[in-house]
Amino acid sequence: MTMKSEKTRPRAPLDRSGWIEAAIEVLAEQGVQGMRIEVLAKNFGVTKGSFYWHFKDRQDLFNAVLQTWRDGRIRDIHKQSVAAPGLEREQLLHLIDVYGATRNRKGISIELAVREWARRDAEAAAVVEEVDTWRLECTRKLFVARGVSESEAKSRSLLLYAYVFGQSLMACERYDPGIADFKRWIAELIVRE
Numbered sequence: 355m356t357m358k359s360e361k362t363r364p365r366a367p368l369d370r371s372g373w374i375e376a377a378i379e380v381l382a383e384q385g386v387q388g389m390r391i392e393v394l395a396k397n398f399g400v401t402k403g404s405f406y407w408h409f410k411d412r413q414d415l416f417n418a419v420l421q422t423w424r425d426g427r428i429r430d431i432h433k434q435s436v437a438a439p440g441l442e443r444e445q446l447l448h449l450i451d452v453y454g455a456t457r458n459r460k461g462i463s464i465e466l467a468v469r470e471w472a473r474r475d476a477e478a479a480a481v482v483e484e485v486d487t488w489r490l491e492c493t494r495k496l497f498v499a500r501g502v503s504e505s506e507a508k509s510r511s512l513l514l515y516a517y518v519f520g521q522s523l524m525a526c527e528r529y530d531p532g533i534a535d536f537k538r539w540i541a542e543l544i545v546r547e
Contacts, residue, residue, distance in 0.1 A: 368400055370408040374418050381419060382463040386471040386478075389415065420481045423468055427485045435492035442496045446514070446545040449493065454518035454537070462522060489515055500547065514544050 368376065376398055380388045391412055395402045409415045434452055437445035472478040490511045497507035517540060527533055 368398060368404055368408075370418070373398075373405065373408055373415065374422050377415055377419050378422065378464060381467045381471075382460060385467050386416070386475070389419070391415075417477070420468075420478055423464065424481045424485055428488050431485075431488050431492050435496060437496060437499070439499070442499045443545050443547075446493065446496050446500075447541055449496075450514060450518055450541040450544065453515075454522050454541075465519075466523075486515070500545075510544060517544065 373394070377389050377394060380394060380397070389412070391402055391405050395405055398404075405415075409418070434449055435445060468478065469482060472482040490508070493511040493514050494504075494507045497510050498504065502510065521537070521540075530536065
């Protein structure tokens with residue numbers, strides 16, 4: 355079978371979750387403006403009727419995409435921030451490593467697309483704020499469990515996420531051969547006692 359015939363071959367109808375996942379892929383690549391029903395249907399090789407079978411309208415899809423992103427982020431944050439008593443420091447270092455890694459370009463693309471969307475849409479902004487609050491609250495609890503005061507725990511949580519998101523967007527691997535050592539030093543500075 356040639357590539358051309360594979361491209362034009364109709365896909366099986368998408369279910370609701372399939373539409374949502376496909377829309378998230380488009381969101382990561384093209385932003386919210388790329389999530390147009392006609393374009394999505396054409397790209398997926400299905401009819402607009404498939405879309406309307408699962409969604410009331412485009413806003414319904416937008417809401418489902420935001421809900422899916424939010425639920426996935428909160429579930430992941432919760433999972434990544436659970437620590438046995440006495441192991442909070444190690445868990446914080448793990449969080450810095452996981453969220454600061456540049457290896458997940460797709461995740462970073464989705465994060466950036468949702469944040470760009472939130473700059474122009476109040477509902478998206480509310481979802482981003484909810485996710486950020488979860489992130490900050492989960493790390494705050496880890497810092498407090500280590501004996502850090504409430505106010506300092508909040509500050510360190512903000513610093514932790516500012517660092518991991520900021521450095522994950524930077525292309526700094528060639529900055530210095532010792533960049534891995536710099537990153538470890540910064541992580542240790544954030545979680546110090």
